[in-house]
Amino acid sequence: MPDESVFEGLNTTYPVLEYPADNPNNAAAASLGERLFFDPILSVDSSISCGSCHKPELGFATNDRVTPGVGGVLGKRNSPSLLNVGFQPYFMREGGVPSLEMQVLVPLGDATEMAHNVVDAVRRLNRNTGYRNEFLTVYGDTASAFLLVRALANFERTLVDFDAPFDHFIQGDATALSNEAIKGGKLFYGKAACVQCHSGVLLTDFGFANNGTAIVDSTDYGRELLTNESSDRYVFKVPSLRKVQITAPYMHDGSVSTLADVVEQYNTGGTNHSYTDSRIEPLGLSVSEKAQLVAFLEAL
Numbered sequence: 001m002p003d004e005s006v007f008e009g010l011n012t013t014y015p016v017l018e019y020p021a022d023n024p025n026n027a028a029a030a031s032l033g034e035r036l037f038f039d040p041i042l043s044v045d046s047s048i049s050c051g052s053c054h055k056p057e058l059g060f061a062t063n064d065r066v067t068p069g070v071g072g073v074l075g076k077r078n079s080p081s082l083l084n085v086g087f088q089p090y091f092m093r094e095g096g097v098p099s100l101e102m103q104v105l106v107p108l109g110d111a112t113e114m115a116h117n118v119v120d121a122v123r124r125l126n127r128n129t130g131y132r133n134e135f136l137t138v139y140g141d142t143a144s145a146f147l148l149v150r151a152l153a154n155f156e157r158t159l160v161d162f163d164a165p166f167d168h169f170i171q172g173d174a175t176a177l178s179n180e181a182i183k184g185g186k187l188f189y190g191k192a193a194c195v196q197c198h199s200g201v202l203l204t205d206f207g208f209a210n211n212g213t214a215i216v217d218s219t220d221y222g223r224e225l226l227t228n229e230s231s232d233r234y235v236f237k238v239p240s241l242r243k244v245q246i247t248a249p250y251m252h253d254g255s256v257s258t259l260a261d262v263v264e265q266y267n268t269g270g271t272n273h274s275y276t277d278s279r280i281e282p283l284g285l286s287v288s289e290k291a292q293l294v295a296f297l298e299a300l
């Protein structure tokens, strides 16, 4: 039984993964999707794969500030972790893509990512005997845009990870977290009030906010790009904090290098600009409290 008493304000309910009716849970499809995810065949010059920017050993993120696409062209945004991505209600940092299936078309076509298009990518898969046969075996049909995005999304939904020290601790193993991390957790749910946005076992409420990160690229308007509302300028999706110990650097633009820097930024109430959410306030944490908060983040 989850123990809610230590971290007051933490909802310990684990979410249930939902599959869309037109892409049911299917191990063979997920395994085809996994092969496609790590195969550069999908990029225009067969040079990079989804896995080039979403590396398993780095929580399906990378340690680059922004990731180079085909030809080394740099995008504007930091590659997010895809762990537990199947639980997200919408995708991208402005929340503009409603399903994992649709999201596949974004990197496939983006000039700073795979610089390809789905029609040609599918043609290429069908010219490849191995893929042609695998699609026939799994779906009883040759590759198509419809099936390609479903196989990839089916694989992405398998990236469930609830095995962090944090999980063991809230499920009752009192030894799973160090005393330092427990104190940090109490700050997270108490004095530092991180739970206002980073709630539940996914450590996000899937809301949108500006958390006081410095505006480095003033042309990346964030959620305003989607809504055209000036109140959404520089507002980004609240990310899950799972595996943040291995997904540095941080924020939509990768502009914050370490977890200690993240905590320092929150402690000062963010960099000084008017877009910062009203819930972000100077925290007045001591040196040891800041270290405790980092220890907690490292256990997620």
Ligand code: HEC
Residues within 6 Å of the ligand: 037, 042, 048, 049, 050, 051, 052, 053, 054, 067, 068, 069, 070, 075, 077, 078, 079, 080, 081, 082, 085, 088, 090, 091, 092, 093, 094, 100, 103, 104, 107, 108, 112, 113, 114, 152, 156
């Ligand atoms: C060149 C690097 C690169 C490649 C290649 C790439 N991605 Fe990404 N991916 C990113 C970046 C950067 C973002 C964040 C974009 C944004 O929010 O605007 C992202 C975002 C995502 C998201 C949204 C996650 C979220 O939290 O909203 C998913 C899902 C995803 N990628 C899956 C894929 C799949 C599947 C492929 C292959 C078909 C792929 N990516 C290829 C860099 C890449």
Ligand code: HEC
Residues within 6 Å of the ligand: 093, 188, 192, 193, 194, 195, 196, 197, 198, 208, 209, 210, 211, 213, 236, 237, 238, 239, 240, 241, 244, 247, 249, 250, 251, 252, 253, 262, 263, 266, 277, 279, 280, 293, 297
């Ligand atoms: C008002 C909502 C809000 C509060 C409160 C908040 N955050 Fe965040 N947090 C965000 C948003 C939004 C982002 C993403 C910002 C961006 O992409 O530029 C973020 C990003 C982060 C990241 C980087 C994650 C990544 O993968 O890039 C960490 C770590 C983090 N927050 C930890 C904390 C901690 C620790 C606290 C408490 C001291 C806290 N947050 C309080 C909204 C919030």
